[in-house]
Amino acid sequence: MKRLVPLAALLILPTVASAQLFGGGETQRQVDELRENVNQRLEASSRAQLELSSQNELLRAEVARLRGQIEVLMHEVESLKQRQRDFYVDLDDRLRRLESPGGAAQSAADPAAESAEYETALNLLKDGKHREALTAFDGFIAKYTNSGFLPGAHFWAGNAALQAKEVATAANHFNTILARWPADAVAPDAMLGLANSQQALGDAKASQRTLQSVVERYPESTAAKAARQRLGIR
Numbered sequence: 330m331k332r333l334v335p336l337a338a339l340l341i342l343p344t345v346a347s348a349q350l351f352g353g354g355e356t357q358r359q360v361d362e363l364r365e366n367v368n369q370r371l372e373a374s375s376r377a378q379l380e381l382s383s384q385n386e387l388l389r390a391e392v393a394r395l396r397g398q399i400e401v402l403m404h405e406v407e408s409l410k411q412r413q414r415d416f417y418v419d420l421d422d423r424l425r426r427l428e429s430p431g432g433a434a435q436s437a438a439d440p441a442a443e444s445a446e447y448e449t450a451l452n453l454l455k456d457g458k459h460r461e462a463l464t465a466f467d468g469f470i471a472k473y474t475n476s477g478f479l480p481g482a483h484f485w486a487g488n489a490a491l492q493a494k495e496v497a498t499a500a501n502h503f504n505t506i507l508a509r510w511p512a513d514a515v516a517p518d519a520m521l522g523l524a525n526s527q528q529a530l531g532d533a534k535a536s537q538r539t540l541q542s543v544v545e546r547y548p549e550s551t552a553a554k555a556a557r558q559r560l561g562i563r
Contacts, residue, residue: 447478454489463489463498480506484515487522491529500526517543517552524556 450465466486470479487502503526506519524539543556557563 443473443476443478446472447476447482450482451485454485459489459492462486463493463495480510480513480515484519484522487519487526491522491526496526496529500530511546517547517550520547521552521555524559 446465446469450462450469453462453465463486466482466489469476469482470486473479476482483502483506487499487506490496490499490502500523503519503523506513506516507523510516520539520543524536524543527533527536527539537560540556540560543550544553544560544562547553
């Protein structure tokens with residue numbers, strides 16, 4: 330704005346000089362109109378710049394929000410992929426043991442039925458039937474007490490409970506994983522789920538401590554990456 334004023338003055342001065350030379354009147358009125366027109370243009374330009382600046386700030390905030398959502402979604406996708414890989418690796422291992430000599434005698438449960446029930450519970454969760462999934466996983470945990478799927482069953486039961494607003498139940502499932510299988514592949518995500526549960530229970534300080542524990546205990550995990558983002562650290 331400050332750069333435009335001298336230019337406006339240069340435009341007006343010849344007209345002013347002309348008005349003085351010819352005695353004002355109609356010429357003076359034209360000078361006043363010109364001055365008013367210049368002022369209006371300057372004000373309009375200033376308002377446009379302010380509006381543009383405000384829009385830029387809103388866009389930056391929206392981009393930051395969307396970037397955060399994308400990070401969370403990417404983490405969830407990676408977690409689901411890992412759980413699926415673990416599921417099929419474990420299933421293959423169980424089938425191999427079953428096919429080996431004496432394998433059928435050593436197995437107390439039917440591996441096919443066990444895998445089918447686990448997958449059924451997973452499908453309920455994928456379909457958004459959170460309470461039904463929680464019931465299915467709880468039933469699986471009670472029935473197959475020595476299953477290799479137990480860490481995953483507790484993890485997905487915790488997620489189903491969290492989605493069903495049964496937060497205390499979710500926290501119990503996540504804590505079970507951390508107590509019994511701290512080195513399992515699901516443990517970092519279980520700790521992140523515990524932090525979410527604590528946040529939902531209104532204990533923000535405990536949630537922050539748990540997020541910090543994720544970073545310290547599982548620094549290379551995708552869960553640690555999500556925890557760092559929420560803590561605002563790198």
